[in-house]
Amino acid sequence: MTDVALACRNVWKLYGPDPKGFLTRRGVRPSDADIKGAGYVAAVADATLSVARGEIFVIMGLSGSGKSTLVRCLARLIEPSTGEVMFAGRDLLKASPKELIELRRHKMGMVFQHFALLPHLTVLDNVAFPLEVQGVSRKDREARAREMTALVGLEGRELNLPEELSGGQQQRVGIARSLATDPDIWFLDEPFSALDPLIRREMQNEFMRLQSVLHKTIVFITHDFDEAIRLADRIAIMRDGRIVQIGTPEELVLSPADDYVAEFTREAPRxxxxxxxxxxxxxxxxxxxxxxxxxxxxxxxxxxxxxxxxxxxxxxxxxxxxxxxxxxxxxxxxxxxxxxxx
Structure with missing residues (x-):
């Protein structure tokens, strides 16, 4: 992979009294038994991956597998215990708080399962909010917000409040808001899982349409294998905080790394x-x-x-x-x- 947009190496997130010291003493790669015996909980264990520019990279696993924690470590919303996260030419784990704020404001877009729209703001003002935080003039941020609102199919709804929108429409606002700053990388954490099946399918179609236009680098979390194979260029399957296998949907189905992956993909629509x-x-x-x-x-x-x-x-x-x-x-x-x- 020659054009890497995001990469992490040997990322750990342990919960306990002294995670960094424990990992240093144990040579960074302790066994699961060592971790449990020392009284630690491994939310992410020795994760290594790379995401190509323009790729849709899906991280999936069952509830509690560590997928959301890993993505928050990649954006440093959660502080990893040890490891390396390379983005925009630097190790994010060495970036200062000020540098992280600037990166999140200008280089990263994020969409989560809960829409987190500001209820007192209109659709237009919600979409424009990240640009307001950046200090962009009202005229320019509203123009950009109108462009993004139209892009996600909400033209004519600019003056509505969130409570006047359906769940799918609210998620479109969240997507438009995350794209307003034209991020280099787009993190989406189960963005459609709270939606009804028909609306979810519609949003998946919308997501693929947007990607065909924007060609973003995307890290997408889901627990739904059908959703993963529909959207992903490659998939990382996690279990108990560890990445079990990374591959294309076809590679996972034809060459599962172990019985867990085989079972995970057993009912996949081949x-x-x-x-x-x-x-x-x-x-x-x-x-x-x-x-x-x-x-x-x-x-x-x-x-x-x-x-x-x-x-x-x-x-x-x-x-x-x-x-x-x-x-x-x-x-x-x-x-x-x-x-x-x-």
Missing amino acids: AKILSARAIARAKRNGEAIVGNIPADSKVEQFARKVEDSDGALAVHDADGKLVGVVDRAAVMSVLIGTTEAS
Whole structure:
């Protein structure tokens, strides 16, 4: 990964009397038994990851897995016990309080599960609030706020108060507010989990539309694997404060690092995740080829085409190179859930 926007290395967050001293004495990598025996609780344990510029990086896990704590450590909203967090060319753990304030005001956008809108302010003033904190003139901040309000589909609602909006509309205001400063990185902590299923789906669509326009670097937290595979370029799965595996949705499904990841992904909709490349087999001698499929297309996109064909379809990569072929048997193995992990 050549263009890294955010990275952390060996980040720990322990709760107890002297976390930093304990980690120093134990050589920074104590076992879970050592941590528990010494009376500490590990909210984040030895986390290392990197996020590419323009990537949607999803951190997921069950409740209590440490995902929200890790993201707050990345933004230094929570003070890590030890480790390194690199952003904007510096280690955030060495940044002064003044530097952190400036970074959060100008470089970071944050959206949380609870909308935290100011109830006495209109939609426009809520969206403009971060710019007011920056000292931007009223004329300029209102112009930017109107632009962001329109971007999230709330044009005409600028003068409404939050109580006059639906839950989905309130979350749109929160998203617009977080984008008003044009942040370099966007942290979203389960932003849609409090919404009804239909509104949640609508907000996921809106999120993907915004990303197609803005191309932000995004760290997104969810406990919902369906949401993760719909949004993510890559996913980090956490358990008991530790990152168990990082990979694309396809890599997690086909090559789970352990039984926990395998169980986590067991009910995943494989037709939406697996690509033609993943299920392709070698072409047999003399085999008739009756069509072509792009290697990165998902099974759900070409299943009908394969089903309606009388033979195998060639799978080609972006350079036109033959990767292999797919046939009805390969597609059916995905649809009925018998694809073997590699």
